[in-house]
Amino acid sequence: MDFNDSPEEAQFREQVRAWLQTHAQPKERRDQRFGEGLDESAYLSAARAWQAKKAAAGYAAIPWPRAMGGLGGTPAMQVVYDQEESNYLVPAHVFEVSLGTALPTVAMWGSDEQKQRYLALALSGQDIWCQLFSEPAAGSDIGNVRTRAERTDSGWLVNGQKVWTSGAHNAAYGILLARTNWDQPKTKGLSMFVVDMTSPGIDVRPIHQASGDKHFNEVFFTDVQLPADALLGPENQGWKVMMSTLMQERFSLGEHFSGGLYRDLILLAQQATFNNRPAIDSERVRDGIVDNYLADFGIELIVRRGMSAISKGESPGPEMALVKLVGARAMQTGGTLARELAGGQGLLSAEDLGSQWHLPFLLWISAPGARIAGGTDEIQRNTIAERVLGLPGEIRTDRDVPFKDL
Numbered sequence: 275m276d277f278n279d280s281p282e283e284a285q286f287r288e289q290v291r292a293w294l295q296t297h298a299q300p301k302e303r304r305d306q307r308f309g310e311g312l313d314e315s316a317y318l319s320a321a322r323a324w325q326a327k328k329a330a331a332g333y334a335a336i337p338w339p340r341a342m343g344g345l346g347g348t349p350a351m352q353v354v355y356d357q358e359e360s361n362y363l364v365p366a367h368v369f370e371v372s373l374g375t376a377l378p379t380v381a382m383w384g385s386d387e388q389k390q391r392y393l394a395l396a397l398s399g400q401d402i403w404c405q406l407f408s409e410p411a412a413g414s415d416i417g418n419v420r421t422r423a424e425r426t427d428s429g430w431l432v433n434g435q436k437v438w439t440s441g442a443h444n445a446a447y448g449i450l451l452a453r454t455n456w457d458q459p460k461t462k463g464l465s466m467f468v469v470d471m472t473s474p475g476i477d478v479r480p481i482h483q484a485s486g487d488k489h490f491n492e493v494f495f496t497d498v499q500l501p502a503d504a505l506l507g508p509e510n511q512g513w514k515v516m517m518s519t520l521m522q523e524r525f526s527l528g529e530h531f532s533g534g535l536y537r538d539l540i541l542l543a544q545q546a547t548f549n550n551r552p553a554i555d556s557e558r559v560r561d562g563i564v565d566n567y568l569a570d571f572g573i574e575l576i577v578r579r580g581m582s583a584i585s586k587g588e589s590p591g592p593e594m595a596l597v598k599l600v601g602a603r604a605m606q607t608g609g610t611l612a613r614e615l616a617g618g619q620g621l622l623s624a625e626d627l628g629s630q631w632h633l634p635f636l637l638w639i640s641a642p643g644a645r646i647a648g649g650t651d652e653i654q655r656n657t658i659a660e661r662v663l664g665l666p667g668e669i670r671t672d673r674d675v676p677f678k679d680l
């Protein structure tokens with residue numbers, strides 16, 4: 275295992291640094307975010323412009339072949355780019371689903387015609403994509419999908435409902451998991467489709483979150499007609515197509531959690547008081563900070579292990595599930611400690627308290643979602659139990675039963 279850049283990676287890092295220095299503004303503080311105060315449409319425009327710039331320089335999808343709009347680089351070079359870009363004030367997250375999961379799925383499973391039609395426009399920031407998998411009764415158990423796609427003379431007719439669809443309100447296209455065969459067992463009768471989100475019969479309803487954001491949506495499909503060439507990958511092989519998407523998601527989500535929150539907590543504990551004494555003198559506060567540091571250190575090592583595998587052209591192992599499991603919980607316990615350190619003022623927003631509270635409060639409010647998105651804590655535990663520790667698998671009684679009989 276080698277945690278250092280290879281000579282090629284080091285050279286690429288220099289090249290990326292030089293490009294970023296010319297095209298973006300470095301962050302002055304670690305918690306500084308692009309576009310504070312911008313409304314959603316201005317933020318979207320800035321994100322599209324930044325994406326177009328990256329695409330022109332070949333940095334939009336580094337490991338993809340040049341013919342597909344990439345740089346023909348390695349996955350490790352993508353990690354190097356992402357690490358360097360995180361030091362700059364650039365719009366983040368708008369293309370996370372597009373580039374992190376939807377487009378890699380199109381690139382992997384799409385026909386030549388589909389790749390030609392969709393990839394370049396999405397890479398250059400014109401089209402945003404969403405991922406239409408989860409339903410009210412199909413989340414962790416995604417094989418329960420009930421949205422129905424029936425063959426017609428001209429293509430497919432879709433009816434059903436999706437939920438928690440991130441960014442659907444801004445998306446031009448989505449990848450949709452739907453049931454095409456009800457006589458097959460749950461994971462066997464699914465197919466993946468490309469959906470034009472402006473198709474008649476699609477109703478996108480934003481979900482208002484406690485944080486004030488409207489990040490995700492319910493999406494209703496009523497007699498939506500899809501053309502025959504909307505199928506992505508083979509008919510009834512949607513499970514296989516989806517698993518390739520989720521493997522991408524697991525690793526891209528894992529990159530967010532190694533945050534160094536303990537450093538913020540030390541600074542805050544030095545300023546705050548508990549019972550008229552400096553909070554840093556409290557054993558409970560010190561324990562909380564050390565727990566956060568240990569979680570962070572463990573995550574860092576596992577992420578580096580994953581990167582080392584990528585650097586050697588291998589896939590990161592199932593132990594990557596620990597990154598999200600431990601990281602999201604550390605976000606929540608560390609964020610809660612920061613709220614306690616703020617005392618009565620903890621009810622105020624980070625904007626009212628000052629910039630040093632920004633990151634801990636942001637992590638605190640994002641943590642519950644992070645513990646669910648991309649596989650809940652319990653599902654990560656199942657993965658670790660079965661695939662890392664080799665414990666017996668969960669009992670699955672519905673595996674071979676036709677879906678219509680479940």
Ligand SMILES: Cc1cc2nc3c(=O)[nH]c(=O)nc-3n(C[C@H](O)[C@H](O)[C@H](O)COP(=O)(O)OP(=O)(O)OC[C@H]3O[C@@H](n4cnc5c(N)ncnc54)[C@H](O)[C@@H]3O)c2cc1C
Pocket residue numbers: 371404405406407408409410411412413414415437438439440441490642643644646647648649650651652653656668
């Ligand atoms: C921020 C965010 C963004 C999201 N974005 C998208 C998106 O863009 N597209 C999309 O399709 N979906 C998206 N989702 C949905 C997400 O994939 C699901 O919420 C997640 O898979 C869990 O499904 P669920 O909400 O139906 O909960 P359920 O699966 O109903 O789980 C409920 C509870 O039961 C537990 N549980 C379930 N099964 C087991 C088991 N086998 N063993 C032990 N415990 C179990 C769970 O851990 C959980 O505590 C997003 C979610 C969040 C929070």
